[in-house]
Amino acid sequence: AQSVAQPEDQVNVAEGNPLTVKCTYSVSGNPYLFWYVQYPNRGLQFLLKYITGDNLVKGSYGFEAEFNKSQTSFHLKKPSALVSDSALYFCAVRVQVLTGGGNKLTFGTGTQLKVEL
Amino acid sequence: GAVVSQHPSRVICKSGTSVKIECRSLDFQATTMFWYRQFPKQSLMLMATSNEGSKATYEQGVEKDKFLINHASLTLSTLTVTSAHPEDSSFYICSAREPGPSGTGELFFGEGSRLTVL
Numbered sequence: 001a002q003s004v005a006q007p008e009d010q011v012n013v014a015e016g017n018p019l020t021v022k023c024t025y026s027v028s029g030n031p032y033l034f035w036y037v038q039y040p041n042r043g044l045q046f047l048l049k050y051i052t053g054d055n056l057v058k059g060s061y062g063f064e065a066e067f068n069k070s071q072t073s074f075h076l077k078k079p080s081a082l083v084s085d086s087a088l089y090f091c092a093v094r095v096q097v098l099t100g101g102g103n104k105l106t107f108g109t110g111t112q113l114k115v116e117l
Numbered sequence: 118g119a120v121v122s123q124h125p126s127r128v129i130c131k132s133g134t135s136v137k138i139e140c141r142s143l144d145f146q147a148t149t150m151f152w153y154r155q156f157p158k159q160s161l162m163l164m165a166t167s168n169e170g171s172k173a174t175y176e177q178g179v180e181k182d183k184f185l186i187n188h189a190s191l192t193l194s195t196l197t198v199t200s201a202h203p204e205d206s207s208f209y210i211c212s213a214r215e216p217g218p219s220g221t222g223e224l225f226f227g228e229g230s231r232l233t234v235l
Binding site: 046090105 | 121123151158159160161163212223224225226227228229
């Protein structure tokens with residue numbers, strides 16, 4: 001079974017400061033890792049993904065994440081936070097399934113990011 | 118990026134009625150779509166995997182007779198909540214996978230549908 005843990009329900013950061021939203025995963029096999037952002041009463045927006053290759057992945061809106069296999073982590077980072085980054089962030093993982101159309105995505109519980117002036 | 122359209126965004130219905138939610142992939146063909154349910158301040162719970170031209174695959178604990186899923190074309194999947202009750206009130210989100218080798222295509226999500234059953 002695959003699982004994702006986001007240990008922080010909420011992260012508070014001042015605008016202009018760097019932010020980190022933590023994510024660890026557990027899978028059998030090679031993971032595909034994703035970060036999504038959700039604004040109130042909206043669907044999820046894709047931020048970035050790690051499939052293979054360079055461990056540092058750059059995504060939308062200045063976000064990046066680093067895949068760390070030894071620590072089974074995929075923390076989301078941004079060098080300088082904006083108030084508009086305030087939203088709910090979900091980490092997700094799936095394992096490649098060669099048969100069928102499933103390739104189920106398992107989500108973490110989400111981390112509410114609050115960026116204040 | 119790819120766009121997934123979900124309709125309606127909000128629906129209020131009386132207990133005992135049925136509600137249909139549509140999910141469309143606007144600029145790509147999706148052989149697989151997924152339906153999620155999200156409770157307030159909680160994560161997304163996968164309800165079922167919708168496969169074009171075949172029966173949906175439901176997750177454990179999800180009543181397939183209650184949540185009817187139809188994926189009649191490569192761009193449209195529908196979720197019908199039958200005989201809705203107040204406990205079915207939730208935020209329902211669909212997603213569609215962009216074609217890609219070995220399932221590497223990105224998942225794109227609809228905007229969600231807020232169902233309120235009175």
